[in-house]
Amino acid sequence: MKTKKEHISAEDFRRYMEDRMSDAERNRFERELQKNPFEAEALEGFSHIPVTDMQKDLQELKHKITSKKRRNKYSYWAAAASLLLILSAGVIWYTLNEKPVIPEVAQTTTQQKPDEQETNDKTAQPADAEDTEMLQKETNATEQYDLNAVEMPAQKQLKSDSGTKKMAAAEAPSSSVKGITEGQTQMENHEEAAESISRSENSFTQQPAYSLLSSEPSIPRHMQIMRGKIVSADDSTPLPGATIWQKGTQNAIVSNAEGKFELNTVGDSSNPVVASFVGMETAEVQTATDSFQVIALQPEQIALDEIVITGHGTQAKRELTSSVSTVKIYEDTKARPEAGMDSLNSYLEKQAVLPADYPKEREVVKLLLTINEYGEITKMLNRNKSDSLLFNQAKEIIRNGPDWLPEVKDGERIVSEKKMKIIFRK
Amino acid sequence: MQLIPFYRKKKEKPDSELLGLYLETREPEVLGELYARYMHLVYGVCLKYFKEPEKSKDAVIQIYEKIHLEIHRHEVKNFKSWLYVVTKNHCLMDLRKKKPGETVRVSTEEEWGLFMENEAELHPVDRTPDEMPEQALEKCIERLKAEQRKCIDLFYLKNKSYREISGVLEMEEKKVKSHIQNAKRNLKICMEEKK
Known part of the structure; x- marks a missing residue:
């Protein structure tokens, strides 16, 4: 060992441990250890593994470290590349997310147009008090309506360039106000009011999705409220918390405590209303706004999946965060007749009859039964040393008697003994 | 090379x-x-x-x-x-x-x-002889318990390995080590008192 060396080499450790050093060398090595706790502790550690492993492990570690060094050089490139990847992925995601807005608007507008005409016809015909009520609400909320008007043409015009969009948006509210004031003056005449509204409606085709999302008090004009109640078909009890929605729209509502609901609907028979409730079959009905609808749901007849319990390793109870319960397959019981003690007693009463010529009127035979884990009677002892004739008869009676269930302790069936008393009478 | x-x-x-x-x-x-x-x-x-x-x-x-x-x-x-x-x-x-x-x-x-x-900081006994305040150390070694003194003597002055010492003194190698450790601690205390 060279004194100028600042540490003891791995080779020295190996030689010491393999006992290839002279005693003088050993002393020098041990002295070094006395000086250096680092080396001393390392030697302690090496005593935990075979000497042959030490060389191998160190070789492996050296290899790992040198390969790590090389890898470090690429880490900058890797970092830059991954950054670029994330960035480009972000851009792609952003652009993809942006696109669908335009076709969606275009689609809904074309779809909505014929619908609107239909609703217009409808609103024109009944024109009941509800309509006027709605109208008043709307005219009161002219301000909010203007807001709608500003946004709606803006959406519609997304296709055109942004310059003209603003102008169109500025124009739109004024025309809507015009339409509404027109409606206000002709309030008494429902039909005309409805007409004027439908006119203004046509000019800014409204989106159903938009009206749902906004929780403004104004109900868009072509929307109608469907009122009804959800009940169970079984016993006609109301179902609170049932979900009711109109297909093809985002109009949805939950029934109240009495099972009643009011659903905003788009007046179109091609969009039926669907009602669903847990444990009930989903029902579909036509949208009907003119009457109170009672929707009865049939109970669902589906067998639940069987539960499969799978074990994933073991865990100490004290380290477990969830609660633990033990499911016992058998409940702990004493050994007992399968049909119950009463039926056994009545059976014994019938069977335990003394022979006609027996000297006594009443004789008791005490037995000790041994019942194994399968409920079989394996042994019967005569506890009171009674007449062997009666004992044999008692054994016969028990053997032919009801089946037994074994005693269960800690969830497991065990062998048990059972004391019995059979009273023989004439 | x-x-x-x-x-x-x-x-x-x-x-x-x-x-x-x-x-x-x-x-x-x-x-x-x-x-x-x-x-x-x-x-x-x-x-x-x-x-x-x-x-x-x-x-x-x-x-x-x-x-x-x-x-x-x-x-x-x-x-x-x-x-x-x-x-x-x-x-x-x-x-x-x-x-x-x-x-x-x-x-x-x-x-x-x-x-x-x-x-x-090196223990006095671990230092090379020329830097050791020898006389003081010798006195301290004399004051150690018999077993500790023998171990120190064999290990540091006669350059014997743990194994040899354990053979000579008929005790386990672990014991030898702990005797040396304890002796060193005692020596240090002793040396500091001397100063």
Whole structure:
């Protein structure tokens, strides 16, 4: 060992441990250890593994470290590349997310147009008090309506360039106000009011999705409220918390405590209303706004999946965060007749009859039964040393008697003994 | 070896020089070379604490990664003793992590550093003879208990290995070691009294 060396080499450790050093060398090595706790502790550690492993492990570690060094050089490139990847992925995601807005608007507008005409016809015909009520609400909320008007043409015009969009948006509210004031003056005449509204409606085709999302008090004009109640078909009890929605729209509502609901609907028979409730079959009905609808749901007849319990390793109870319960397959019981003690007693009463010529009127035979884990009677002892004739008869009676269930302790069936008393009478 | 004198020269560089070079250039390979010198010691210490080769190997790699970050945060003068502290800390922290219920005070590295400095200061008996205040030491050795004195005598003055001593004194090697340890502690106390 060279004194100028600042540490003891791995080779020295190996030689010491393999006992290839002279005693003088050993002393020098041990002295070094006395000086250096680092080396001393390392030697302690090496005593935990075979000497042959030490060389191998160190070789492996050296290899790992040198390969790590090389890898470090690429880490900058890797970092830059991954950054670029994330960035480009972000851009792609952003652009993809942006696109669908335009076709969606275009689609809904074309779809909505014929619908609107239909609703217009409808609103024109009944024109009941509800309509006027709605109208008043709307005219009161002219301000909010203007807001709608500003946004709606803006959406519609997304296709055109942004310059003209603003102008169109500025124009739109004024025309809507015009339409509404027109409606206000002709309030008494429902039909005309409805007409004027439908006119203004046509000019800014409204989106159903938009009206749902906004929780403004104004109900868009072509929307109608469907009122009804959800009940169970079984016993006609109301179902609170049932979900009711109109297909093809985002109009949805939950029934109240009495099972009643009011659903905003788009007046179109091609969009039926669907009602669903847990444990009930989903029902579909036509949208009907003119009457109170009672929707009865049939109970669902589906067998639940069987539960499969799978074990994933073991865990100490004290380290477990969830609660633990033990499911016992058998409940702990004493050994007992399968049909119950009463039926056994009545059976014994019938069977335990003394022979006609027996000297006594009443004789008791005490037995000790041994019942194994399968409920079989394996042994019967005569506890009171009674007449062997009666004992044999008692054994016969028990053997032919009801089946037994074994005693269960800690969830497991065990062998048990059972004391019995059979009273023989004439 | 003669053919590649530069390589050899580089190999022979003392720790302090390599450390200086690393701090200057920040070339990870330099630190890697420095680490490789003591890797077997790190591995041994890890083995002592974890008692599992696989876990210890992982720890050696983790410590290697750790020193790249830590070395800039501390003023490292003696790489080896610093590495010893880092290694020990890493192992102890890892073992403490295993017992979440307990609250164990984890000593800061500064504290460890202080402790280490004290440790690193050579015990009088470990010094080479010329720097030993011999007379005082001899007197102190005389005052030791018989077994401790014999062990010190055989180990330091007659240059016998643990095994030889255990043979001569008929006691276990472990006993020999602990006698030497205790004797050293007593000697230190004695020497300090003398001053």
